[in-house]
Amino acid sequence: MGIFGSMSRYQRTELNTINDILYHRAQGQTAKRAFIFLQDDGSERGVLTYAELHHRAQAIAADIAKYASPGERILMLYPPGLEFVEAFFGCLYAGAIAVPAYPPRKNQKLGRLEAIIKDCHPALVMTTQNQALRDQPTFEENMGYSLPWLCNEQVTSDLRPLPTLEVASPDDIAFLQYTSGSTGDPKGVMVSHGNLMHNEEMIRLATEHTEETVFVSWLPMFHDMGLIGNLVQTVYMGCQCVLMSPASFLQKPVRWLEAITKYRGTTSCAPNFAFNLCAEQVTEEEKAHLDLSSWTVAVNAAEPIRAETLEVFSEAFAQCGFSRQVFYPCFGLAEGTLIVSGCQKSRQPVVLHVDAESLTKDKVLSVDAESQNALALVSSGHEWYDQEIVIVNPETNERCAADEVGEIWTRGSSVAQGYWNKPEETKQTFGAYLVTGEGPYLRTGDLGFLNHSELYVTGRHKDFGNLR
Structure with a gap:
């Protein structure tokens, strides 16, 4: 048998x-x-x-x-x-x-x-x-x-x-x-x-994964990014995944980069803090033994993405073969299964400078990087596959203008089926409609705006906890 x-x-x-x-x-x-x-x-x-x-x-x-x-x-x-x-x-x-x-x-x-x-x-x-x-x-x-x-x-x-x-x-x-x-x-x-x-197919398209991809991950396997972005994507692609415990990374961050070096890792995902931690704690002596040139997709997600972090990490590990264009900022959430938007692979991360004071009033005003009130925002990429993203005024359910911050809504086949045993919360979160009748959409509870089809996440809707 x-x-x-x-x-x-x-x-x-x-x-x-x-x-x-x-x-x-x-x-x-x-x-x-x-x-x-x-x-x-x-x-x-x-x-x-x-x-x-x-x-x-x-x-x-x-x-x-x-x-x-x-x-x-x-x-x-x-x-x-x-x-x-x-x-x-x-x-x-x-x-x-x-x-x-x-x-x-x-x-x-x-x-x-x-x-x-x-x-x-x-x-x-x-x-x-x-x-x-x-x-x-x-x-x-x-x-x-x-x-x-x-x-x-x-x-x-x-x-x-x-x-x-x-x-x-x-x-x-x-x-x-x-x-x-x-x-x-x-x-x-x-x-x-x-x-x-x-x-999984959307992740494949966005990252250009193949059977030759090698994942290296310390993310918790019970969390959506570790489970869907690493474990299940590995099987979906028929590739290889090298795992370690979160504690192993946190106790000694260089272990993550050593594993990428040893196994010639091509994709590795982490929240923003992990890249900062490596830049702060990995010594020059340890860097001498690292080769990160195989790394082609460095996913940065699950928490606010800082433009400064991209620069600091890229500069710290340039000598190890890491290139800034390897960074892959993206946006997702469990209610969307995982990924909702992502950038183009091997493209320099897009950073937009906006007026910080205007942003507090939900207005988007582009300014020069040298401007006194300039705030650097990192793009979380764009739609993939048949996924749709709209920016909505959460009070009126109207589409926002191009220069307005609103709630990020999305729809597509990746949007999950709702909350287990919670029909009212499911209706409120997964059953949103625009004032025009278009829908249903998933309300993410995150605020942001679209600029040249690129999604920028700016924060959380303060009343969203009451809706969930």
């Missing part, structure tokens, strides 16, 4: 979901190393080929089916490691809805995690054995009831025949991405298989 067991259900030409694509990769790129996880010293703690990932996901899916029916939620509480990757695709193979979340710190009350559990009512908790030994007693004490727990180590990887699993359709919910608005109330964004496939 071989490594693919009885998965004949995937033997079809249509690649409608990421499940189909993983099976396709496992057949055509059997021995290719898909994921590598690094220890703090840079050595490889674990490796998954595409065939191994498929088989592990298949075995995990069979065990999930003992506890949960298709469509039921699986809470994923994993420390950094390849176990998360196996379990996430195992959930997808089982037709269950994955719920990635950050495991609680030791001796910490559940708090936000308890709210997530009460909202989505998981049928099963998945994690590693060590994490379960630490967290399971805390769960039972705080929740007042017990849930079944399944650890990766319990799942055997023999070649036993496995049951036929559910075939996912593009309309099925793949996972819930929990996000908190300003009210602090966790909301599970329902991301369908169709949303996921559309956004």
Whole structure:
């Protein structure tokens, strides 16, 4: 029967979901190393080929089916490691809805995690054995009831025949991405298989990724940029992803750049602060051993993008082969699956100088960089694929003029299905209409403007937390 067991259900030409694509990769790129996880010293703690990932996901899916029916939620509480990757695709193979979340710190009350559990009512908790030994007693004490727990180590990887699993359709919910608005109330964004496939294709188009792309990432895998932008995009493209823990990077930022050097990383994503941290802490002696010339897409997203950061990092690491045009500023959010806008690859980041005082009055006035009140804003790129972005007056629902700041609205096939179990919030956030009747649009809650089709994000709408 071989490594693919009885998965004949995937033997079809249509690649409608990421499940189909993983099976396709496992057949055509059997021995290719898909994921590598690094220890703090840079050595490889674990490796998954595409065939191994498929088989592990298949075995995990069979065990999930003992506890949960298709469509039921699986809470994923994993420390950094390849176990998360196996379990996430195992959930997808089982037709269950994955719920990635950050495991609680030791001796910490559940708090936000308890709210997530009460909202989505998981049928099963998945994690590693060590994490379960630490967290399971805390769960039972705080929740007042017990849930079944399944650890990766319990799942055997023999070649036993496995049951036929559910075939996912593009309309099925793949996972819930929990996000908190300003009210602090966790909301599970329902991301369908169709949303996921559309956004992955948009990422491919925007970044020009290929099978030769090499990701290097320290981002949390339960977060949308780490999960969708790194893990799922890797499988979508059939390329390779080198992972390390967030703590490994934060404790010693040069480890990130050393991994890019060693594995000839081509794409790596991070929030703005990470580039500042490297510029501040990486020493000249450490720079002497770095070669960043392979890096062609340096995604800067997830928080405000500072023009100064682009300059400081580029200057600090020019001697290591890094070029400023490698920076890839973009804009996205969980409710849009991930990416909403992005720039052209290998183009110098576009910086627009505007009058800071005018901006406080929601007016856009371009000025010279040397102007006394000049504020440098970095473009987050433009629309891709069939995604549409409009700037709207949030009080009147009218399109803003070209020189006005308004709320960023978007629509397209990447916009998620709404918030789990929250119909009113879903209607308010995902069901916005212009005064002309055009819609529905997703209200992002972010403020900005368009200039020559380039999106500039300027802040948050102060009343948006009340709407969510």
